[in-house]
Every structure is written in structure tokens, then in C-alpha cells.
Amino acid sequence: MANRILIKVQCFLVLIIIVLINGISVFAVSEAPEIKGVSAILVESKRGQVLFEKESKSRLHISSANKMMTALLALEKVGSKIDTPVTISKNAAAAQGSILNLEVGGKYSIQDLVYTVILTSANDSATALAEYVGGDFQSFVNIMNDKARELKMTDTNFTNPTGLYDEAQYTTAYDLAVLTRFALSNPYFEHMFSSQAKLWTNQGKVEVITNSNNLFWSYNGIDGGKTGYNEVERQTAITTATRDNLRVISIVLDSPEKSVYDDSTKLLDYGFNNYKTGVLVKKDQTLKSISVGDKPIDLISPIDVYYTFPIGEDYIKAIDLKLKEGIELPVLKTEVAGTMKYILKDNTEIGIDLYPAANVYSSVDMFSSMVKYMIEYRDITILLFILVGIEVILVLVKIFKGLKNALTKVLSRSKI
Incomplete structure (x- = not known):
């Protein structure tokens, strides 16, 4: 019995030695999640490190990419003046698909329109923003594609600001991650993207619009989200979440309606369970x-x-x-x-x-620097010399008085 225990202990010690010698990590990354969506990617938000991907370069028609780009370009156009009013045209009010029934001739701020694009995917709001930024439909589409090229979204092409289906329009999970990371660097976009709800006033009626990404209310750490689809069984979910100083971006594309949030949760769990952010230097x-x-x-x-x-x-x-x-x-x-x-x-x-770590001078350099400084700041140098001279005189006077007092005491004692 004792021999068996000894053998087991020896085997365990040998295993530890092998692990240490070969550098085998005891913290192996868990098995990659099974994603039902056609395409998906999980990236770290700061540097864009790819933590997981599934067909991330496959070109798909994703309406959320159009909404994200339209919202970003509108915010870049106005800068900090997000209260800039936009007048709604007949064309914008007549937009198809998901809409908020904007009033023709009504004035809405850039901020409110962007909120509705991100939270509810409103096509009339997206059209109004496009007309404000580009002046006309095609000019804005050109701006969208110029921005995509600037961001090196090499597998993306836009044909409209709303994301309504067009066979010539496409993007990828990878490109959408690039766009999301860049958009989050805009503080106004980041704030709106992280909002769960917003008061909305339209034609005198006040209502609450909420973010369509349900993970805000079911997953710990969610701090941003957007959803969308062209077909009900091809859902998109863009989600950001932060835990322990690690912020990740989860993108699931063309996932069945019943599994889109399950796919997103699997991605987020995979990231937080297997990766961490720490100090490199x-x-x-x-x-x-x-x-x-x-x-x-x-x-x-x-x-x-x-x-x-x-x-x-x-x-x-x-x-x-x-x-x-x-x-x-x-x-x-x-x-x-x-x-x-x-x-x-x-x-x-x-x-x-x-x-x-510190300034390093040669002896000659230090002396030359001092001389150069004294010449360059001649008035200050003269003032310093005067102050030092006065200080020396005061010290000498003090010493002289001390000597005089001491001498006087010695003489008075000798007379006694």
C-alpha cells in the first residue's frame, strides 16, 4: 500500500517537472464556442486583438453597418454641436422599413436622430441624417464609402444610408468590428451606443425608446449594443461588455432569431473566461x-x-x-x-x-548650459547676482556683529 502511494507521488512530481520544463500552461483556453450565426467575431476593444472568429471575412448584407456608419458620420460632421437642428424632408419622412413617423418640416436635433438610429434602427432618421451630411443621397453614399476606405474596411461597400437590401451592398464581421472600434473613440457615439433608453418627443408626443439589444437586461457588464436585420431569421447583434478592465466587442451576423443572444452570450463568456487584460510594461x-x-x-x-x-x-x-x-x-x-x-x-x-529615466549631461554640457542660460536670461542673472551679493553682505554683517559682541564680552571680563 505504502509503495503504491509512493509511486503515485513520484508520478505526480514527474508530471510537474515535465510541465515546468516544457512550459505547458495549466490554464488551457477552453474549447471555442459553437455559434449558429453564419459569421461572428470577438475582439478586444482597445487594440483590436481577435479573440475568436467564425467566417469573419465572409461578405454579407448587414443593415446595422449602414446605421452605424450613418450615425458616426453625422456626429463627426457636427462635432460638439450635437443639438444642431435638422429639418425633415418629404423624402426622409417617406422612408420604408423601420421608421418613427417623423413629421415633414419638423426639426429634430442631430443628437435625437442619432439616438433613434442606434436604439431603434429608424430609417427615416437615418435618411434625414444622410441628407444633412451629404446634401443628397448619392453624395452621402460616397462619403460612407470614402470613410470605409479610410478605415481600411476592404470588404465593405455601401449603396444607401439605411441598410435596406441591395445586392451590391455588403460588409463582414471583421470590417464591422473595425468600424465599431473606431466609432467608440468618438465620445458622443460611445455615450449613445451605451444608452439603454431615451425620452423621445415626436409631433407633441413623449415616449421612451429603448435599445433593441436585450443583453442590456440579461448579461452582466454590457456597456453598448445595437441590433438589426433584413430578414427575421438573419439577425445581427453588436454588443460590448467590460469585466475586470477587459472590454470586448462581440459581433454575431445572420443568426437565427432564437439563438442570436445565445450566440452573443457564448462569445462574451468565452472572452471573459479565457482572456484577461494586464500590464505588459x-x-x-x-x-x-x-x-x-x-x-x-x-x-x-x-x-x-x-x-x-x-x-x-x-x-x-x-x-x-x-x-x-x-x-x-x-x-x-x-x-x-x-x-x-x-x-x-x-x-x-x-x-x-x-x-x-533622467536628464544626463556631460560636464562640459552642464557648464555650457549654465553659461547659455545666464546669457539668454541676462536680467534674471543680474538680479540673482544682486540677491546673492545682498545675502553674502547680510551674512558677513551678522558674523561681524557676532565677533564684535564676543570681543566686547571678553574685554569687559578682562577689565574686571
Whole structure:
């Protein structure tokens, strides 16, 4: 019996040694989820690291892409003036599909129209925004496609601002993730995208419109969402969620109505259960030490740098260091001295500018700098010399008085 226990213990120790030697992670990433949607992708929001994908480059007709792009372009057009009024044309009021029955000639703010596009996919609102931004239908479509090219959405083509079906119109889950990440960098878009509900006034009636993404009310950490479809059994769900400093974007395309939220939940669970965001490089951490002349210099990152990685792995494939050519003294801590590039296993590249931890001067440089400063700020230098001279005189007077008092005491004692 004792021998059997000993053998089991020995086997366990051997297994531990093998794991340590071969670097096998005990925190293996769980099996990828089964997604019923035709296409899907899960990305980390800050750097766009792809955590999961299924047919992410397949071209599909996705109306939500049109709505997202239309809303973004409208907000970029007005900047901070989101209360800018838009007059509703007959063309906008006659829009087909999902609508809010906007009043012809009525005035609605850019902010309110964008809210309705994101929360309820209102086609009349999207048409009104397109006419305001582009002046006419085709001009706005050109702006949409120009923006897509700017963002390198290489598998996207728009033919209208609403997303109504057109066989010449397409995008991909990957491109939609690119668009979502960029749109979230706009604070107004991000705020509206994260809204669950909004008071809406139309033709004198006040009502509450709510976000069509039901995960707001069923999944912990949801902080953004949009849904849409052209056919009931081909649903789109775009969802963002944050837990433990990790924010992810889940995109499910052409999923059956009964499974679109189940697909989204599986994606989000997969991301949060298997990945985390942590510090890659700490602020003021010495990344490289060099010598310039006879002076040692530590190169640091002035900020904390974060990245996302599978739990239990460092996820770093390679590190590339490039120092600035011809570094000479003086070396100032405000000037970039090189770059440290971390290449992750998913080929994400993270470049970190390296700065000297402190200013480093040669002896000649310090003297030259002092002389140059004194010449450049002559008036201040003269004032400093005067102040120093006065201080020296005061000190000497104090010393003289002290000596005089001491001498007087000695003389008075000798007379006694």
C-alpha cells in the first residue's frame, strides 16, 4: 500500500517537472464556442486583438453597418454641436422599413436622430441624417464609402444610408468590428451606443425608446449594443461588455432569431473566461540600459502599457529593440531614445517609446548650459547676482556683529 502511494507521488512530481520544463500552461483556453450565426467575431476593444472568429471575412448584407456608419458620420460632421437642428424632408419622412413617423418640416436635433438610429434602427432618421451630411443621397453614399476606405474596411461597400437590401451592398464581421472600434473613440457615439433608453418627443408626443439589444437586461457588464436585420431569421447583434478592465466587442451576423443572444452570450463568456487584460510594461520600468560616453542611461516607458492575453500565458512571441541612431550627450528625458516592439502570438504589434529615466549631461554640457542660460536670461542673472551679493553682505554683517559682541564680552571680563 505504502509503495503504491509512493509511486503515485513520484508520478505526480514527474508530471510537474515535465510541465515546468516544457512550459505547458495549466490554464488551457477552453474549447471555442459553437455559434449558429453564419459569421461572428470577438475582439478586444482597445487594440483590436481577435479573440475568436467564425467566417469573419465572409461578405454579407448587414443593415446595422449602414446605421452605424450613418450615425458616426453625422456626429463627426457636427462635432460638439450635437443639438444642431435638422429639418425633415418629404423624402426622409417617406422612408420604408423601420421608421418613427417623423413629421415633414419638423426639426429634430442631430443628437435625437442619432439616438433613434442606434436604439431603434429608424430609417427615416437615418435618411434625414444622410441628407444633412451629404446634401443628397448619392453624395452621402460616397462619403460612407470614402470613410470605409479610410478605415481600411476592404470588404465593405455601401449603396444607401439605411441598410435596406441591395445586392451590391455588403460588409463582414471583421470590417464591422473595425468600424465599431473606431466609432467608440468618438465620445458622443460611445455615450449613445451605451444608452439603454431615451425620452423621445415626436409631433407633441413623449415616449421612451429603448435599445433593441436585450443583453442590456440579461448579461452582466454590457456597456453598448445595437441590433438589426433584413430578414427575421438573419439577425445581427453588436454588443460590448467590460469585466475586470477587459472590454470586448462581440459581433454575431445572420443568426437565427432564437439563438442570436445565445450566440452573443457564448462569445462574451468565452472572452471573459479565457482572456484577461494586464500590464505588459510598468511605468518607469527599466527596459534597456545603455551607455553614452561614460554615462550609464536607463531607458523606460513613461506610462503603464496594457495588453490582452490568454489566462496562464505571457502570449509574447518576440521583442524587437531599436535605438535611435547617433545618441549623444546631453540626453534629455523628454526625447525618445528608442522603441521596444512586443509582438504577440496573434501577431499584434505593440510599440513602446523609450525615454531616458533622467536628464544626463556631460560636464562640459552642464557648464555650457549654465553659461547659455545666464546669457539668454541676462536680467534674471543680474538680479540673482544682486540677491546673492545682498545675502553674502547680510551674512558677513551678522558674523561681524557676532565677533564684535564676543570681543566686547571678553574685554569687559578682562577689565574686571
